[in-house]
Each structure stands twice: as C-alpha cells, then as structure tokens.
Amino acid sequence: MKRIKLLFKLLIILLSISIIYFLPSLIPVKEIVCVTNQDICNKRINEKFKDFQNVNLRSAKKTIGNLLKNDASVSNYNFQYKINGRLIVNIIENIPQYSISNPDKQWKSLISRDGIILSVSDNSNLPILVIDESLPSIGNKVDDKILFSLKILDSLSKRQKVKYAKYSSNELLIDMDNGLKVIFPVEGEIRLLLGSYYLIDNKLKNLDEDSKMNGYTYNILDLRFNDPVLKKIYDEK
Incomplete structure (x- = not known):
C-alpha cells in the first residue's frame, strides 16, 4: 500500500513537471502586443514581431527573447500571457542621454x-x-x-x-x-x-x-x- 502511494505521488510529480515543460509548446499565441516604460513599442521593434503570430508560446518567447537581448535599445523585458492568446511583451528601454x-x-x-x-x-x-x-x-x-x-x-x-x-x-x-x-x-x-x-x-x-x-x-x-x-x-x- 505504501509503495502504491509512493508511486502515485511520483506520477503526480512527473505529470506536473511534464505539464510545466510541454504546455508552453501547446499554447497558441494569436497576438503579440509590445509596450514599453515610455509608451507603445516603436515601429522598428514591432516589425520584428510580425513573424511570430500564430506560433506556440515557447517558440515565441524564445525567439523574441533572443531578438531583444541583442537590441541595444532594450535594457530589460518580460512576458505576460493572456488566456485569449495575447502575449504582452513588456520592454524597459534604455533612455537616450x-x-x-x-x-x-x-x-x-x-x-x-x-x-x-x-x-x-x-x-x-x-x-x-x-x-x-x-x-x-x-x-x-x-x-x-x-x-x-x-x-x-x-x-x-x-x-x-x-x-x-x-x-x-x-x-x-x-x-x-x-x-x-x-x-x-x-x-x-x-x-x-x-x-x-x-x-x-x-x-x-x-x-x-x-x-x-x-x-x-x-x-x-x-x-x-x-x-x-x-x-x-x-x-x-
């Protein structure tokens, strides 16, 4: 009986890990909205996101993240996913001095x-x-x-x-x-x-x-x- 309970707990843990890992690959991104600490993102950055509509959440976050890491105007960023399929990209811009x-x-x-x-x-x-x-x-x-x-x-x-x-x-x-x-x-x-x-x-x-x-x-x-x-x-x- 103890073994069954232990196996059951292990299965729940493995299932939880699997959901956390694989779920982003199953969640669709229907729209990407980019905002900054100043206003909406500029045209140059928004152009980069055009090709990431209707892809899965994992792919969108990974690809967009790589783009923003190499953008000198971006100081930091994070993502927010909404149930309606909208991915919000919050960007903190480097302010020109x-x-x-x-x-x-x-x-x-x-x-x-x-x-x-x-x-x-x-x-x-x-x-x-x-x-x-x-x-x-x-x-x-x-x-x-x-x-x-x-x-x-x-x-x-x-x-x-x-x-x-x-x-x-x-x-x-x-x-x-x-x-x-x-x-x-x-x-x-x-x-x-x-x-x-x-x-x-x-x-x-x-x-x-x-x-x-x-x-x-x-x-x-x-x-x-x-x-x-x-x-x-x-x-x-």
Missing part, C-alpha cells in the same frame, strides 16, 4: 549614458554634438573622447544655453548663447573643467562697463591648458 550628428545634421545618433548607440533618428530634443567622422552603427560604443565631450555638453546645456557644439580629435568647441566661444580638452576631470568655466564666465559678466565701451570684449576661452587662456578681440565700430 546624448545625441551626435554629422555637419549636415540630417541624421542624429541617440546614445545611452554609457556611450552605446541606441538608435538613429532625423530629430532629437537633446543637445547635439557635431562630429566630422562617420556615425557609429547601432549597438556600437562611441569613442571615449566623444563620450567625454558629450558629458561636458550635457552638463553645460542644463545650466546655460548652448548654440553649437563640435568635437574634433583634440578639442571640444562650444559656442555659448552669450557670444563666448569655449574650447575644452577632450579628456581630464569634467567637474574641474566646468568649475573653471563657471568661475571665469561669472567674472566676465562682472567686467566694468569701461572695457566694454572701449570695444574690447573677451569672446574666446581656452581651457585646454593648466592656466585658462582668455582672448580679447577688439571690435571695430
């Missing part, structure tokens, strides 16, 4: 905080750093010097209005809205560089009116050296 573009500004690469190219768009609300070189492909990481420049631009634009920013191999040139051109190095200590800029900029704002009336204005600040260099240009009237 920076943007770079070529001089023509036709396309902008949107970049994560750690420098990974997330997507390419024809518009961006982020401050744009112009670079002369080719834009990296989606999923690739930008050069460390470009990332350094992006961090400076991001911090600066949160406090003051920036008109234009351009990166080259040895310098970051930023045109401020107040007419001052600032040249930053592309490596070093960001906090110290910005601190030096804000200190000097504040002093420039407090220049006596006589120097301005005489036509002398400081319009270039070079922070690439241990001692910042201010260039004074005479405005002919």
